[in-house]
Structure formats: C-alpha cells, structure tokens
Amino acid sequence: MSTADPQVPAPGDPLTEHPILEGRHSDRAYSESLLAFVHRPAGRTWWALMGLGLAGTAVLAVAVGVTLFVGVGTWGNNIPVAWAFGITNFVWWIGIGHAGTLISAILLLFQEKWRGSINRFAEAMTLFAVTCAGLFPLLHLGRPWKFYWLVPYPSSLRAWPQFRSPLTWDIAAVGTYLTVSLLFWFVGLIPDLATARDTAKTPRARFWYGLASLGWRGSARHWRQWRTGYLLLAGLATPLVVSVHTIVSFDFAVSQLPGWHTTVFPPYFVAGAVFSGFALVLTLLIPARKALGIEHVVTPLHLDNMAKVLMATGWMVAYGYIQEHFFAWFSGNPFEMHATEAEFFGPYAPLFWMQIFCNVLVPQLFWFSRLRTNVVVLWVAALLINVGMWTERFLIVVASLSMDFLPSSWAAYRPTWVDWSLLGGTVAFFGTAFLLFLKFVPAVSVSEMKELQREVDASLQFRREQGTRPGGAP
Secondary structure, three states, X not given: XXXXXXXXXXXXXXXXXXXXXXXXXXHHHHHXXXXXXXXXXXXXXXXXXXXXXXXXXXXXXXXXXXXXXXXXXXXXXXXXXXOOHHHHHHHHHHHHXXXXXXXXXXXXXXXXXXXXXXXXXXXXXXXXXXXXXXXXXXXXOOOHHHHHHHOOOOOOOOOOOOOXXXXXXXXXXXXXXXXXXXHXXXXXXXXXXXXXXXXXXXXXXXXXXXXXXXXXXXXXXXXXXXXXXXXXXXXXXXHHHHHHHHHHHHHHHOOOOOOOOOOOHHHHHHHHHHHHHHHHHHHHHHHHXXXXXXXXXXXXXXXXXXXXXXXXXXXXXXXXXXXXXXXXXXXXXXXXXXXXXXHHHOOOHHHHHHHHHHHHHHHHHHHOHHHHOOHHHHHHHHHHHHHHHHHHHHHHHHHHHHOOOXXXXXXXXXXXXXXXXXXXXXXXXXXXXXXXXXXXXXOOXXXXXXXXXXXXXXXXXXXXXXXXXXXXXX
C-alpha cells in the first residue's frame, strides 16, 4: 500500500476545492496499491458476496428455464399489457450501460483528467448491463431459439425481417454498442494487464496475464499505436451513446399509443440513461473505493463531479417530464390528456409520485457542496435514483399499455414470481460479474494514474517556477 509524502503538498488545480490525487506516490506505489486486491487471496467478505451473487444467479437460471420450457405465459403479461417487466428491464439495463461509454469515450475526447479514476468501473458496468439487457428481448420473443430471424441473413426461404420495426433496429444498435464497448474496454486494459503480468506472484497468474496482455512490452511504438487505437475507438463509441438509446426510444415513439407517441422521447431517454448510469456507478464505486483502499485516486473531487453530473442530467429528465405532460395537455387530444391524468391520479399514481421524488427532488440535494462529497448521502441518493429510473421505465411501458384507446380493453398488470426472479436474478448476475471484475482486473487504470501523477508534478513545478520569478503569479 502506498504512503503519501508529507513534504509534498496535495496536488491539484488551484481553482478546485479538492485535489485530483491524494498525496504523491511513485510508479511502484501505484502498481502495488492498485493491484493489491488482484494479487492477494480473496477475503471472507468477497466470498460471502459471491455466494449471494451465485445464489441469485441460480434463481435467474431457474426463471429462464421456466420461461423456455413453459413459455412467456408464466409472466404476468396480458392483453393489452403485452410488454411489461421484460421490456421495462431491457430499457433500464440499457440505460445503465450508457455511463461507461460516456465516462470513457466522451470525457477522454474532452481531455477530462478525472475520468481516469472511474472509467474502468464504468466500462465494466456497461458490459455487464448490456448483457443483462439483451436477455429480456430474447426471452420476450417467445421462441428465443429463432432470434436469428431478426437478423437480415441470406435466407433460402426469402423471409426477411420487418425493417420498418424498431425492434429490428434494436438488434443492430445493441449489437454494435456491445461490440465497440467490449473492444474499448479490452484495449484500455492491455497496459494494466502487462503490469499485472510483471508483478504477479505465481507462474499461473503470470501466464494468464501475459496471454491477455498480447505481448505488451511498453515500447514507444506500442504506446503510440495503443493511443491511436484507443482514441479511434473513443471517437467510434461516442455517437453510440446517443444512437443506442434513441433507437430504443423509437420502440415507443413511433407507435400511436397515448403516452408513447411523442417526439421528446429520444433526448429524454438519452438524458435518463446517463442519469441512471452515473447513479449506478456511484452506487458501486463508493463501497468499492473503501474496500479496495483506493481513496487516494478516487478523491472527493471525483464524487463532487459525479454529483454535479447527476444534478445536471436530473434537470434534463425533469424537463422531459414537464414537456411530456405539457404537450399532452396542449394537444387537446382526449386520449393523451386521459393518459396524463391517469398518471397523476390513476392506479399507478403512487409510483408516479415516487418517481418524481427520486428523480427530481433527490438530485436537488447536490446544490450543497457538503452533500456532494458526503459518501452516505451520495450513496443513498444514487440508490434512490436507480429505483426512480426503474419506476419511470415501468410507468412508460405498463401504465400506457394498461389504458389504451378502448376502456373495454383496459386491464391491470400484476407481475408473477418469474418476473420478479428475472429482475432480481439479473441484478445478482450483474453483482457476481462485478465481483469477478474487481478480483481479476485492476479496478482503476494503473497506467493512467502514473501518467496523471507526472502531469500533476509538472503543473506544480511550473507553478513554483512562476511564483519565484519577478512579477510571476504567487
């Protein structure tokens, strides 16, 4: 574990309240501190959490098996609520997966230095979330073994997908997003996998990390090609942040159903995706930061910046709520007006007001700088936002379907144990995958921390030189 040099002042931008790195550490200290959890045997807490995660994943396997062998009739879906928990969970998980690409790609292109401490968490989270998301539309097909019919492959039967259906567009959007996110995550990992290889304590670990690092030697040529490839992937991934959830929103927006047929959905979905993704990053990062002992690289500056992003995207989501309901009223369409009135006072009204509390009121706590860096407040607020965003997706899908044009077809929706098991099981699977990630991969980029330390040192040296010159800034 690294130790801070008390003779060196805490580095950072003089215009910020908190430093970007706590203390000063050598390259060796960063390698030891950030790889300590990877190289040491797993503790009891990790095994206990893994046991819970595996038990939840077993429940997921049972629920998937029941769905495959008995059918989607075991779900609570009915007519008119043909889309329910399955599509709600799909949209929620896809939204969560957006934060990884946003933090890694967009902040990299903008040269934001604070991303380096959290991008690895977010990228891993993206992969696991998109995997969970992809499960639900596959199961919802009813015959998931025929999923390839949605892909435009050369078929001798001349049976082509319905290209006017947004569900077909989802295949291309989600598949592209998962592929690019996986490549971006792995390319960013290569220098750190080589560091893990060089510091591994057993031949077996040295072999596997050496295999994964693809022969990385850290030469100037390797670094130049790595930076070029990483930036190209960042540029490729950035438009996907907007495109993927925009296409997911088309599943609803291109229909004629009251509550769905609105042009605000694409930007509203993208803002909500970033909002929920950042909330889950904070939910996972705060306990992991303490457990891994990485407070020196994930400082209050990172928590403060993420809280500000939550507040900004929370206002975007609130604007979406206002615009959605204003246009429903302003249209004068009785079906749209009834859908809005039902949200306020109908059978799902408690969920609607809980959504407003979690997604609109809770982020207002972050107007206060003390609360933005208070880990307890921040963690609870992030957890509430996760709940609020799932509730929002549920209301969009279920509340709108349950009351369509004809009162004679209205019906309530009640989830079954299979629905709850699928939702809880994917959460457990996500947690299990995240624990494996923490154990086998450095959770914070070691190479980027070393580079950042050099930049901070150079900045401090420049400030000292300027301060000693006549007329220089103090």
